[in-house]
Amino acid sequence: MRLTLLNPPHTAIGSRVPSEHLPPFGLLSIGGPLIDAGHRVRLVNADPDPMDMARIVVECLYDCPDAVLIGHSGSSSANPTVVEIARALKRARPDLTIIYGGVFPTYHWQDVLAEVPEIDIIVHGEGEVTAPALIAALAARQPLVEIAGLAYRENGRPVATHSAPMLTDLDGTRIGWELIDFAQHSYWGGRRAVIMQFSPGCPHLCTYCGQRGFWTRWRHRDPVRFAAEIARLVRDHGVELINLADENPTSSRRAWKAFLEALIAEDVNVTIIGSTRADDIVRDADILHLYKRAGVLRFLLGIEGTDEATLNAIKKGGSRSKDREAIRLLRQHGMIGLCTFAVGFEEETDRDYWRMLRQLLAYDPDQVMSIYATPHRWTPFHAQSATRRVIQPDLRLWDYKHQVLETPNVPAWRVFLWVKVIEAVLQLRPKALWRTYLHPDPEIRHAMRWYSRMGRRVVLHEVLSFLFRERRSAGPSVAAFWGGKQFDEEALSRSGRSGKQTGRMIMGGTRDPAYLR
Template sequence: MKVLLVNAPHPAIGSRIPDDHLPPLGLLAVGGPLLDAGHEVKLLDAEFGPMSEEEILAQTVAYGPDAILYGHSGSTSAHPIISRLSRAAARALPEAWVIYGGVFPTYHWRDILQEESHIDVIVRGEGEETAVRLLAALETETPLRTVPGLAYREHGVPAATVPAAVIQDLDAYRIGWELIDFRRYSYWGGKRAVVVQFSRGCPHLCNYCGQRGFWTKWRHRDPRKFAAELARLHREHGVEVINFADENPTSSKKVWREFLEALIAENVNLILVGSTRADDIVRDADILHLYRKAGWTRFLLGMENTDEATLSLIKKGGTTTEDREAIRLLRQHGILSMATWVAGFEEETDRDYWRGLRQLLSYDPDQIQALYVTPHRWTPYFRLAKDRKVIQPDRSRWDYKHQVLATRHMPPWRVLLWVKFIEAAVQLRPKALWRTFLQPDSRLRQSMRWYTEMGRRVFPFEVKNFFLRDRRVDDGPTLADFWGAPQDAEENSMLRTRRAAPRERAEAF
């Protein structure tokens, strides 16, 4: 079949401000197996420009696909534009199959199939094997009910097949790197870059996380094969920056050390950036020199909050003591720390924000990323917050960078000012300025300057949008009325059963 993978332009602030763009890993992960199955596959990456909806439709029609696959990593906030794009494509190409995958449609499949008649099939959970099986079924006119991991209409009514099983061997399917022009993708200030995954899932129980249940189970790639792939990307395609999309790549110290040592043995000069947990950094104090030697330059530490009671509420599983120690250890080994701090988990007061700022300053992170709590219907946190009022009805703003829930003790504008003040106080304190402009390590200095430049552009953009463009409601619906009843019973999107080997799968199909 002739297949078009469409990466819709994302409306989030972070996608519009930097001049850098990263390749859509999720679509490339599906594209590789489709190519290997004999399909003709093309990627339309509409983030460049970004392309207008009219341009996207024109290129879609010009390609003339038999199947159009839509997906996006920023699934919830990207849904409105994917809805419009897919509707226009279905009108223009009525014979083409319109297929949608990602985190949001995995859980909201009933709503989407009821409300959007132009979408034919939804891929639920991991897409590599399910997409191959789906297209094979469409080619042979095999009933869709025989393919695990799908949602579709049967007799006009939304229906779902049994969940697909998790892919145990993540090396069984390759990334379709040939679908991109590496010269177009960059990060970290114009350096050629890609996004990768060493692992999927997370063993921890944070109740607000929208990704943990999607992946269902923590798994990892073969450490040596993965290191060899990164080295090949550097040597053959000039990739300089590797951005890890993992929720928690360091979950297994033994496996992680094996990867670090394998990458060091490849002797390639890479900049590695990604996310992990503070307690893993503390656990790995004796091997952090290997982190640095392998190329790690920055870790985003998902601290979420500086209040112990809030951390307990959201089942973070970490402590403020570990958070502080992780930052100290990273600095000791020449690795930058970015602390995420999330506003809105509970009904904060001025005193809470002031206390949070003081705690953050005592942590002394190199960088900070302030976010707003954004509840997902399939997470346990949604049930805790279901009676809170929604102030942002525009679903494209549900991207962690916009306030979406009301707070009892202060209006939205005051929450914004506190968040912006906290960001400025952390990033402009003397220690941070010294690390940005005067520290002797040129690699870290460049990284700090690049992030500071992004902040200089994003900060006024967010404030301007809040007061002049964003539209909020004073007395909105409850969270449950807005999104529907809690769905945490369906949080795990896949089955935990064993997967057959590729040869066994081919023969069984």
Template structure:
């Protein structure tokens, strides 16, 4: 069987920066177990050029694919593109078997199978074992209803098997690094780079997070084995930078400290970037020197809001004092802080945007990334905003960088002006410019300058797009009317309870 894994093209500007592409870790993670079981596996990374849909179809035909697997890290915003790609693939080769996985199809499995006849199977939840079991069953003509974590059609009915078992030991499944040519992937200003994952899941209860429930329970890899894998990538593949895909790589202080010490002992030159919580940075004040020695150059910190009431409403579990302290501690150790700040959790007024700017100045992060609140149907947050008006009906723009739900009382153009003004004013502060040009650490200066170059391109692109291409929906369409009722009962994609259902679920098509 010839399996072709496809990373479809995304429409976000972040995917369109020349020489700044990272490999699709999720798809490579599926490839490793399949290769080890003897399957023929090839990757089409349509993000690299990027490729048009017709070019992808041509390449799949050239590779003589009989099974197509599709997934993408930007799962919801790329979904419309995936459906069109599936249509074109089946139109060219009706005999193809198409398997679709990722966060979005995990929750929308029944709607997708009802609406898109070209999709044959959906993988729900983590895919390593489920994909392998499905391909083995197809190859061996074994019963499909014995495979946990899939959805498919059986004699005109949509069927879903019980939830997949949680992968307890993440080291049981390897990443198929041989599916890529490492020289094609770079980040951070041309540095050879990969995405890696030390842990999965997060114990915190942020009600807007679309990832937490997908991974269900936090687990981490063996710290020493993981350090050895990164060291091998540095020595044998010339990798210079590791971008962590984890929601919370620092979640276990003991495991994280062991990893840092193991990587330091490997004595390789690597830069590490990722995301974490400010509370973990404050917790680790006494070992931040290990962060720096191991190669940590930047952590993205989810500040989200300056308002304690908003933080409580979204169940962030943080505090403004902790946020500020974390930024200070990172700076003391020569590690950049990037503060993410979200607009749209509440129904802001102009004064709220001004307060947001003032508080960001007070926090004094090295870099800032503003995002729009983007409701996922399977999160508790969705229900709190389901009666707000939708102004963006093109789901390809539901990528956190476009406003999708209205702010009552403030037109979208004014929200956009605040958004872009705060971004540029934070990044052009004298303190930031001083660090960019005169910081004693060359890696620090490089990171500041690189982000400024990327940010400038994206900033002007987004302004141009808003002025000349954006057409917001003018009606009174609510979020609930547009997407449907809340999927909160599906939030946890893998059932870990003893009383989990053990029978096949069938829905009339």
């Protein structure tokens, strides 16, 4: 079959402010298996230089595809754009099959199918195995009921087959790197770059995160084969930087150490950046020299609370002492610690923000980044926030960089002011300025200057948007805004893992989702 993979333009700050863009890893992950199954596959990447709707339609329908598969990494914030695109494509080609995948449709499949007739099929959960099986069934005009991991309509009602088995052989499917032009993707100030993933999932239970629900279980690729693939991309395609999509690539010390040693043995010049937990950095104090030799330059560390009570409430499982020690250890070994700090939890007061500023100063991070707690329906934080008021109904702004929840003790303008003050104080203190402009290591100096330039552009964008573009008002409660039941991890139940129940149908109800009004 002729297939088009579409990465839609994303309105989030992270997509619109930078002039550099990484390739859509999720679509490449299903593109490889589809190509290997014998299908003709094209990728339309509408995000880097955002295409308008007319051009998206032309590009998607260029070679008369049998189906368009839409996927994105933007979760809730990209869904309104996907809906607009699906409607435009169907107007141009009513016979076109439109398939939608990702975290948002996985957990909102009933709503999407009930309210967006232009979307025909949803792949829920991981798509590397489900997508080829689905396309094979469509090509043979076979019923979909026996294919696990799908949602569609039957007699006009949304239904879903049983969830697909978890992908355990992560090296058994191939990334479709041939779908991209490597020269068109850069990051880190002009470095040719791609996204890769060593280990999907996360073993931790943080309430604001949906990783555990979507990926079910943390697992990893073969460390030696993963290192060899990175080396091949460096040698054959000139890739200079790998941005790890993992939440916690270091969860297994044994596997991570094996990867570092294998990449060192490949002897390639590459920079590795990603995210991990402070606990793992402290745990690995004796092998951090291997991190550095392998090319690791920066790790993002989530500092979601500066008091132990908040850490316990959100089940972070960390501690202030380990956070501080991780930052110190990274710096000691010539690596950068980027600290994210989250605000927007219900109990916060002005005093809490002042304490957060003082604690972050004590941590002495190299870089900082703020995020706002966001009650996506697939996270336990959704249930914890059920009675709180939504102040931002526009889903395009549900990107963790905009306030969407009312903070009862502090008005929205003052929360925003506190966040900007915290960022400014941390980034403009003498230590930070010295690391940015006078650090003796040219790699760290380049990274700090690039981040500083990006930060100035982001702050300007955020201030102008907050003052002149965004509209906030006291809206419905979180429970009323989303409606219906929170699916939590049952949305990806693995009880049918043996395959004996893959044909069982889950009948979908109807709701009046606010996000599609």
